[in-house]
Amino acid sequence: QVQLVESGGGLVQPGGSLRLSCAASGSIFSFTNMGWYRQAAGKERGFVARISSGTFTNYEDSVKGRFTISRDNAKNTVYLQMNSLEPEDTAVYYCHMVQGGRQYWGKGTQVTVSS
Numbered sequence: 001q002v003q004l005v006e007s008g009g010g011l012v013q014p015g016g017s018l019r020l021s022c023a024a025s026g027s028i029f030s031f032t033n034m035g036w037y038r039q040a041a042g043k044e045r046g047f048v049a050r051i052s053s054g055t056f057t058n059y060e061d062s063v064k065g066r067f068t069i070s071r072d073n074a075k076n077t078v079y080l081q082m083n084s085l086e087p088e089d090t091a092v093y094y095c096h097m098v099q100g101g102r103q104y105w106g107k108g109t110q111v112t113v114s115s
């Protein structure tokens with residue numbers, strides 16, 4: 001079993017920054033594809049960013065140039081640096097990992113961008 005715990009969410013003003021962290025624990029034998037998804041109120045959960053065990057990263061179009069996903073394999077942790085935040089970024093952000101053909105999700109952390 002794998003557990004994912006997100007942290008770093010909160011309230012920030014438009015144009016501000018937040019750094020989300022996702023710490024993986026449990027039966028971790030590989031740090032492969034990990035990513036971030038978000039779900040705004042009344043909306044479907046959608047992709048934000050992902051990172052592979054190699055150099056590949058991918059971002060949803062609306063966050064390109066503003067968000068950066070990174071990882072620390074020694075700590076089994078993935079990060080999402082969010083800059084130039086907009087009200088439209090308000091959502092619950094979920095960490096996601098695929099290992100051994102199974103998908104794992106964190107419980108989410110709330111990000112609210114408001115003046």
